[in-house]
Structures are given as structure tokens and as C-alpha cells.
Amino acid sequence: MIAPEFPEDLVWLNTDRRYTMRDLRGRFVLLDFWTYCCINCMHVIPELKMLEERYPELVVIGVHSAKFENEMRVENIEKAVMRYGIKHPVVVDSGQIMWRTYGIKAWPSFVLIAPDGEILGRTSGEGIFSILVPIMEQLIPEYEKRGSLHRERMMAGMTQKKVSGILSFPGKVASDGDNLFIADSNNNRVLIVSQDGDLVDVIGSGEEGHDDGEFGYAQLFRPQGIAIVGDMVYIADTENHMIRLADLGRRTLMRVAGTGRSGRPGFGGRGAEVSLSSPWDLVFLGDHLYIAMAGFHQIWRMDLDGMVEPYAGSGAEGLIDGPLEMARLAQPSGLTTDGNRIYFVDSESSSLRVIDGGVRTLIGRDLFYFGDIDGDFERARLQHPLGLIYRDGSIYIADTYNHRIKKADLSSRSIHTIAGTGRPGFADGPGDMAAFYEPSGITFLGDSCFIADTNNHAVRVYDLRSGDVSTMRINMKK
Incomplete structure (x- = not known):
């Protein structure tokens, strides 16, 4: 044919x-x-x-x-x-x-x-x-x-445009209570800045790669999720298919899990000997680091001894609730916890789900059920959400493809938009007039909600008291 x-x-x-x-x-x-x-x-x-x-x-x-x-x-x-x-x-x-x-x-x-x-x-x-x-x-x-083959290269590779400004497609954000950690994904680094935007430190040289070492020499490749315990910062080094550990005191970065190549779902093992696949977010609960393993459609976990293993999800893509090993997930991309349970957004099924003994879906129905509807969990719809954070009985969600920030109240089982027009754009102001462009990371520092506004190459700030959105100004001079 x-x-x-x-x-x-x-x-x-x-x-x-x-x-x-x-x-x-x-x-x-x-x-x-x-x-x-x-x-x-x-x-x-x-x-x-x-x-x-x-x-x-x-x-x-x-x-x-x-x-x-x-x-x-x-x-x-x-x-x-x-x-x-x-x-x-x-x-x-x-x-x-x-x-x-x-x-x-x-x-x-x-x-x-x-x-x-x-x-x-x-x-x-x-x-x-x-x-x-x-x-x-x-x-x-x-x-x-046959004489029908041209051996010369037909077209040269297109020259890629460079993002002007400090950030390039920032993915996730996290806080240690004092400073903000920004996964500056396409600049292959993690920025640490104060709440006022002053630079504290930079993890990674900015060069694409996987070398360990001192912060200014070490390399990352499009990092995403960040989890912080004291002076130890765990980083989902997504396109290296690794988990990295940054020691803030020593200013060093090292691999703690992943071979560096995407593999197939397995049974786990010693961290650096196990193949991971696009780890997208991280959260600590108890003595385990939980990993949103987007490439495997699973949640994994790592203990303090460096053993890493599947925790939830069969590895088959889908949206099926049930026991941990039998449930089906679909590209989990964001994790948070209330101190007892793990909540996650399952991006390909546009769902909000919880791990509480087994896997249970709060919002979402299947792989092709999505939209932009607020209200009761049963009728609400999201569109490819990538980020979430728990605070005071509610889950704040970066509803990525709807270009909105939403608040899901767990007691009333209802969700509503707190910021974003629903159309891609870049505008500060009152929440219902502010515009985002595929926000994908979200965290809290004080009474401010910090948002990685990915396609705007910016960090935006939602003030809980006023309901206004502003843009964070980052000062790279130490």
C-alpha cells in the first residue's frame, strides 16, 4: 500500500x-x-x-x-x-x-x-x-x-529557541518552611530562594547530565519533584530516571536510586541497581520516601536503607480502585500527604486519588473522562492535573490543562476554582482574573501558595488572605 x-x-x-x-x-x-x-x-x-x-x-x-x-x-x-x-x-x-x-x-x-x-x-x-x-x-x-535511495541528509535539525529569563519550564516547587525550592526543569537545576525571591543556593551546574559532585559541577536532566528532610533534599531527576540526594551542608549531589535508564516494572531492590521510569514527584511519610513513578503507572517507595520497591499499582495503565497491588493508575504525577494518607493526582485519568489501605478515587472516572467542572466530587472534572498540596483539610490542585488552581475540601467533598480564568495566559490580579499557562507544581510557604507556572516560565504567588495572584521576582545575585 x-x-x-x-x-x-x-x-x-x-x-x-x-x-x-x-x-x-x-x-x-x-x-x-x-x-x-x-x-x-x-x-x-x-x-x-x-x-x-x-x-x-x-x-x-x-x-x-x-x-x-x-x-x-x-x-x-x-x-x-x-x-x-x-x-x-x-x-x-x-x-x-x-x-x-x-x-x-x-x-x-x-x-x-x-x-x-x-x-x-x-x-x-x-x-x-x-x-x-x-x-x-x-x-x-x-x-x-534499486537506485531509489538518497543517502544525504534531507533536512538539518531545527535550531531550538531559548527561553529568555531566569526560569525555563519550571516543574515542581517545595518548601522547607523558610525557603522555596524550584525545579527549574529545562535549565537542569534546582533553585533555592527566600520567600522574597533572593537566591540562597543553586543545585546543579545547569548542564544536562547525571554526574554527581559539588553543586556547581553536578548535573541533572529536567528535574521535577522535591522532598526535603532537614538539610537533605531528595530530587526526582526525571529524565535521568533517578532519585538524587542533595546535602545542603556539604553542597553535594549524589544518586540514591535508579540505573539511569528507563526500565520495565519490576520487584525493586537496592536503589542504584533498580531501573526507574520518569519519577515525577516525591513525598515523605513516616520513614519512607514515596515516588510518583509516572513511567510505570505506579507509586513506589524507598526506605532509609536505600531499598526501593513498588507500593501501589499493578503497572497496567487505567483507573481501577482496590488493593494496592491490584489497583490501576495512569501516569501519577503529583504526591502530597496529610500525615496519615498519600494523596495523588493521576494525570492521564484526570483524577484525584488517595491511598488509605488501598487506592480510592475521589475525583475522576476513566482515562477519557476529563473537563473543567467544579462542585461535588462525584460530578467534578479535572484535565490532566500535575500538582497538589495538602493544607488544613483541603487539597490544592494545579489543574494543569485547565490553567487553574483549585481547592478540594475533603470534608464537604467539593472542589472549586480559586485562581485562573481557564484560558492560557499571563496576568496577575484577583484570582478570578489571573491567568496561568499549564501550572504544574504547587506548595505553601506561610500564607502564600507558590505555583510553578510552567509555560510562563515563572513562579506565581496566590495570597490566601486577599485571593490575589502576583508574580515572584527572583534575584539571582547572592
């Missing part, structure tokens, strides 16, 4: 032109069907980069087929392309025209097209590099003999 032409009315990103299948003749084409919320789609981005570097005869085209309503907006996809350093062209398939044409059923999925336009095959899931390399090694000589 010959690959159908790209629909003419689709928007192209990350390129200065629109491509046709005829333009791509003479080269292998790999269509990557993805959506930017999908953790597995994030995991294959490095694999696609390796394939592009290895084979100049191969052109990768991203086909962004959205799951959530928020992901259909072109400007939001542009932010995701920038955030994850994607250099190949991306075609926006928000109406899922190409998705249906190619019979795609899951994210990520791949279709390989030959230099003569014939569809060679398709596959889904992670591991595309190991799947495709032997196929390419066999097919390249064959098509070269």
Missing part, C-alpha cells in the same frame, strides 16, 4: 515549509504518532534523535494527534516541541485525520514508509530504536541497489 498524502489543511511546526509525500521520495520516512501528555511518547524522543543521527536516509515526521482538548491548541504544541527539544518537523493532526487514515490505536505509534512510498509496517510503544535498527540495516542496501 502506498502512503496517503498529508492533508493539505494541517498545520506544520518546526519547519519552514509543508512537506508532501512526493517531497520525501527517495528516503525512508518514520511517522511518529504522539501527544505531548503521554509519558511513553516522551520516552521515545531520545530514541528518535538517535535514529535521525544514525541514518541520514531517514526522515522523522511527528504527527501530533491530541488526547486532551488542551493539546489541540497549536501554541500549546509549539511549547511542548520547545520543551522537549524536538528538532524534526511536526504536523498537527488535532482532528485525528491521519490517525484514522493509518488505523492508529495508541500513543506512541510508528509507521515506516519506504523510499518509493510503500508502507512497510507499523508498531506501537517504546523501544523503537532497537526495533528499527536491524530493519534499516537490512533495507538500506536493498533500496540502494
